[in-house]
Amino acid sequence: MSDASYRDAIFSTPLDRVARFSFDERVVACFPDMIRRSVPGYGQILGMLGLIAQRHLRHGARVYDLGCSLGAGGLALAGQLAPDAFRYTGVDLSPAMVSRARETLAAECPDHAMEVIEGDIRQLEYQPAGMIVLNFTLQFLPPKDREAVVARLFAALEPGGVLVLSEKIRAEDEQENAWLVERYHDFKRANGYSDLEISQKRTALENVLVPDTLAEHHARLDQAGFSRTHTWFQLLNFASLIAFKHEASRGGATPTPDEV
Ligand SMILES: Nc1ncnc2c1ncn2[C@@H]1O[C@H](C[S@+](CC[C@H]([NH3+])C(=O)[O-])CC(=O)[O-])[C@@H](O)[C@H]1O
Numbered sequence: 001m002s003d004a005s006y007r008d009a010i011f012s013t014p015l016d017r018v019a020r021f022s023f024d025e026r027v028v029a030c031f032p033d034m035i036r037r038s039v040p041g042y043g044q045i046l047g048m049l050g051l052i053a054q055r056h057l058r059h060g061a062r063v064y065d066l067g068c069s070l071g072a073g074g075l076a077l078a079g080q081l082a083p084d085a086f087r088y089t090g091v092d093l094s095p096a097m098v099s100r101a102r103e104t105l106a107a108e109c110p111d112h113a114m115e116v117i118e119g120d121i122r123q124l125e126y127q128p129a130g131m132i133v134l135n136f137t138l139q140f141l142p143p144k145d146r147e148a149v150v151a152r153l154f155a156a157l158e159p160g161g162v163l164v165l166s167e168k169i170r171a172e173d174e175q176e177n178a179w180l181v182e183r184y185h186d187f188k189r190a191n192g193y194s195d196l197e198i199s200q201k202r203t204a205l206e207n208v209l210v211p212d213t214l215a216e217h218h219a220r221l222d223q224a225g226f227s228r229t230h231t232w233f234q235l236l237n238f239a240s241l242i243a244f245k246h247e248a249s250r251g252g253a254t255p256t257p258d259e260v
C-alpha cells in the first residue's frame with residue numbers, strides 16, 4: 001500500500017445524502033491533513049506526550065495509544081524517548097488505519113518496540129500500563145459506553161500511572177458554547193475548508209462524535225478512582241486532561257505535585 005497522504009476534500013462537493021462519518025479507506029488516505037486542519041492544538045498536544053512521559057512514565061513501561069489512527073502518538077513518543085524507555089501498543093478498530101499505522105511505525109521507528117492491535121477499546125484485554133493516551137477517541141464511543149471504558153483503563157494503569165484524555169468538548173453555558181463553535185468554524189475556514197465542507201462534515205458527525213463537558217469528563221475520571229485530574233490544554237472547544245492514579249506504596253505520605 002502507498003504511504004501517500006492527500007488533502008482532505010471528502011465533503012467538498014454537494015452530497016444528496018450525507019452518510020455517517022466513518023474511518024474508512026477514503027478518510028485514511030487524507031487523515032493527517034484532515035486532523036491537522038480540523039483539530040485546534042493537535043500538533044501541540046502530540047508534542048507534549050513525550051514531555052509528559054519523561055516526567056511520569058516508569059522506565060520501560062507500556063504505553064497504550066487507544067484509537068491510535070495512523071500511530072501519530074507513537075511517532076511523537078519515539079521521536080522524544082529512547083527505545084528502552086517504553087513499549088508502545090496502539091489500538092484501533094479501523095483495519096485501514098491499523099495497516100497504515102503498522103507500516104509507518106515499522107518504517108519510521110525500527111529500533112523502538114511498537115505494536116498495533118486491531119480491536120475495540122471497549123473489549124480489549126489490557127496489560128498493565130504506565131501511561132494510556134486517548135487522543136480524540138472517547139468522543140466517538142456511544143456515551144453509555146464511556147464510563148465502563150474509563151473504569152477498565154483505571155484498572156489497567158499501574159500505581160503512579162497517568163491517563164491523557166484529549167477531546168472535543170461542549171461548554172455547559174449555551175452562549176459560551178455557541179461562541180466557541182462559531183470560532184471553531186472560523187478556524188476551519190481559515191484552514192481552507194469551505195462553508196459547504198464545514199456544514200456537511202457537521203451533519204456526518206451528528207450522533208457519531210458526541211462531546212461531553214469538561215465537568216462530565218472530570219466527574220467520570222474521579223468516579224473511576226483517579227486521585228487527581230487536571231485540564232492541561234484548551235483551545236476553543238478542544239481540550240486535553242491528565243488523570244493520575246495514586247502511587248499505592250507511599251503509605252499516606254503527602255505526594256509532591258509530580259507524584260499525585
Ligand atoms: N471502539 C473503538 N475502539 C478502537 N478504536 C476506535 C473505536 N472507536 C473509534 N476508534 C478509532 O478512534 C480514532 C479516532 S481519531 C484519533 C486520532 C489519533 N489518536 C491521533 O492522535 O492521531 C480522532 C479523530 O479523527 O477526530 C479512529 O481512528 C477510529 O477508528
Ligand SMILES: O=C(O)C(=O)Cc1ccccc1
Nearest residue numbers: 034035038039168201202205
Ligand atoms: O469536530 C469536527 O468538526 C471535526 O472535524 C473533528 C474531526 C477531525 C477528524 C476526524 C473526525 C472529526
